[in-house]
Amino acid sequence: MTKTALKVTTPTDRELAMTRVFDAPRGMVFDTLTKPELVKRWLLGPPGWTMPVCEIDLRVGGKYRYVWENADGRKMGMGGTFQEIVRPSRMVATESYDDHWTGGETLVTTELVEARSKTTLTMTVRYASREARDAAVKMGATKGVEASYDRLDDLLKEETR
Amino acid sequence: MKPTGYTLDTTFAALADPTRRAILARLASGEASVAELAKPFDVSQPAISKHLKVLERAGLISRGREAQRRPRRLEPRPLADATDWIERYRKIWEWNYKRLDAVLQELKAKQKKAVDALLEDVKPKPRKRKLK
Numbered sequence: 001m002t003k004t005a006l007k008v009t010t011p012t013d014r015e016l017a018m019t020r021v022f023d024a025p026r027g028m029v030f031d032t033l034t035k036p037e038l039v040k041r042w043l044l045g046p047p048g049w050t051m052p053v054c055e056i057d058l059r060v061g062g063k064y065r066y067v068w069e070n071a072d073g074r075k076m077g078m079g080g081t082f083q084e085i086v087r088p089s090r091m092v093a094t095e096s097y098d099d100h101w102t103g104g105e106t107l108v109t110t111e112l113v114e115a116r117s118k119t120t121l122t123m124t125v126r127y128a129s130r131e132a133r134d135a136a137v138k139m140g141a142t143k144g145v146e147a148s149y150d151r152l153d154d155l156l157k158e159e160t161r
Numbered sequence: 162m163k164p165t166g167y168t169l170d171t172t173f174a175a176l177a178d179p180t181r182r183a184i185l186a187r188l189a190s191g192e193a194s195v196a197e198l199a200k201p202f203d204v205s206q207p208a209i210s211k212h213l214k215v216l217e218r219a220g221l222i223s224r225g226r227e228a229q230r231r232p233r234r235l236e237p238r239p240l241a242d243a244t245d246w247i248e249r250y251r252k253i254w255e256w257n258y259k260r261l262d263a264v265l266q267e268l269k270a271k272q273k274k275a276v277d278a279l280l281e282d283v284k285p286k287p288r289k290r291k292l293k
Binding site for chain 1: 174243
């Protein structure tokens, strides 16, 4: 119902895609994805985390490095290399978490499409192999079947329009 | 215990198709026969049967005992891992994007202010009427 609902789909068996509409032109959205002083303000994950390290060398072959920290001093880091940069419409970068909770390196493609001064952002995470994806899936599989079943209905309905 | 032959691969392959997702969505609200499942779709019954076979092989659905109808029903277990994983992503990015909305609103407000100031500078000054 809400225009800003996040849509999560699995376009292929090794990919996960997330689509979201933002009420801003895509040049501006692109900036918020690539300028450290802006990225630091929103790419924080669950509440309670800050981002003390955010370095972005925005060019093909350039690297980026993010480190998050929570109140207990727990740290989590990740980084990668830019493979494609087409401002303001497209970006491809590798992504690898320090502790490999995502099951190794992934390739992340970000696409920005603008219509009527709104921007649709699609981020596709591609796993290097089926094994990597399986590892990622299993890594955080802590919740019970019941909890998942409760959400299943919503998930399937949303994905089928 | 996971059903025999269940792999994440077959789960994801099964989920990748919109018709199959729609079938699962339908089955989430109760079991249904092949004919009942075919009804809302613009595809033939054999085509639906093919989709059902894929879903069955993935362990996502099973058949009831009832001889004639053989109703299909949803098997939530194999989907549990996959949905957990997807939900994890969803949660994190919902948090992120909500904050990003706020950042974008702020940038837009700033930009508007800058543009307004610029327009104010280039605007020809009113000659007679003075605005207070």
